[in-house]
Amino acid sequence: MERTGTLDWNTFIPVWSRIVRRIVLGDSARNNHELTDLLARLRGRANWSLLHPTRRDLREEFLQRLRVQLHRAEPGSLAEANAKTPKNPETHPEEQVPQWLFAFDPAGMATFRALALLASHPTELAAVAAELRGRDLVTPQDLPGLRAAVLESVRLWPTTPAILRETTTTTELGGRTLQAKTLVVVLAPFFHRDDERLPYADHFTPGIWQDGTAQASGSLVPFSAGPAICAGQNLVLFLASTLLASLLERHDIRLTSEPPLYPGRRLPGTLSPFGLRFSFSPHP
Numbered sequence: 001m002e003r004t005g006t007l008d009w010n011t012f013i014p015v016w017s018r019i020v021r022r023i024v025l026g027d028s029a030r031n032n033h034e035l036t037d038l039l040a041r042l043r044g045r046a047n048w049s050l051l052h053p054t055r056r057d058l059r060e061e062f063l064q065r066l067r068v069q070l071h072r073a074e075p076g077s078l079a080e081a082n083a084k085t086p087k088n089p090e091t092h093p094e095e096q097v098p099q100w101l102f103a104f105d106p107a108g109m110a111t112f113r114a115l116a117l118l119a120s121h122p123t124e125l126a127a128v129a130a131e132l133r134g135r136d137l138v139t140p141q142d143l144p145g146l147r148a149a150v151l152e153s154v155r156l157w158p159t160t161p162a163i164l165r166e167t168t169t170t171t172e173l174g175g176r177t178l179q180a181k182t183l184v185v186v187l188a189p190f191f192h193r194d195d196e197r198l199p200y201a202d203h204f205t206p207g208i209w210q211d212g213t214a215q216a217s218g219s220l221v222p223f224s225a226g227p228a229i230c231a232g233q234n235l236v237l238f239l240a241s242t243l244l245a246s247l248l249e250r251h252d253i254r255l256t257s258e259p260p261l262y263p264g265r266r267l268p269g270t271l272s273p274f275g276l277r278f279s280f281s282p283h284p
């Protein structure tokens, strides 16, 4: 990254995608932009479901590129872990990999929104700066303050707004009796911003993830909870916090896009990452 300049989504996302390809597939995939582009095209078409003609050729091209990368099973990548996963004729571990790749998109959005929160909340930014001071830049580390900022970003603007469950037996819920096989939708934004229960509902409050308040609430589930909790949670939080650390420890970063975010003022219900813009300069 240049020492002074502007950071927006269009400059952030190619870098983020390169990091993601290195983590999932290994260093040799770092410049395989075509793979990411193909997946984006397939997802764009899939959003239209049956209204869009199926493009089997695109799918095959994507899978072929993916197989080449997976076959390398580069040491340290998720592809290596994938290659070591036991298979039988009915399991296809490689078919999990497109989900890993696209699940990193919301992680990039959450990271970018966390940067917007930190850049506009001086007290929380100072706490993070203290955490980073004197940090060894080489050894990977747990960064609780930055992890909490990312969790707050996903609490305030959940990237998986609906969590689905089906009751397996007659269940009492909210004073009602539900029969077995009833579909239950947990609408995360409602619980995460419930201002009748949570004094911090609409405010950036990373401390709740560090002092146990969020966990004790029983209703904050940015990565879901229980046996089906997001399998990528710790990897996402580690990557996002490490990336934010390397941006913040060298630069002063200011949010320059609209709407401005103010400490003490209610945060907006939605925040598009695509419109976020920052100016940055080296620390004085």
Ligand code: HEM
Residues within 6 Å of the ligand: 099, 100, 101, 103, 104, 106, 107, 108, 110, 154, 159, 160, 163, 164, 222, 223, 224, 225, 227, 228, 229, 230, 231, 232, 233, 235, 236
């Ligand atoms: C900001 C980023 C992400 C968020 C907020 C997120 C959140 C979630 C949520 C809410 C679920 C649903 C769990 C349920 O049904 O209760 C889920 C499932 C899952 N996530 Fe993530 N996820 C993210 C990124 C990732 C990444 C990058 C990976 C892989 C590298 C990943 C792997 C998975 C897997 C494998 C499941 C299915 C778990 C299962 O059904 O057992 N996620 N995630």
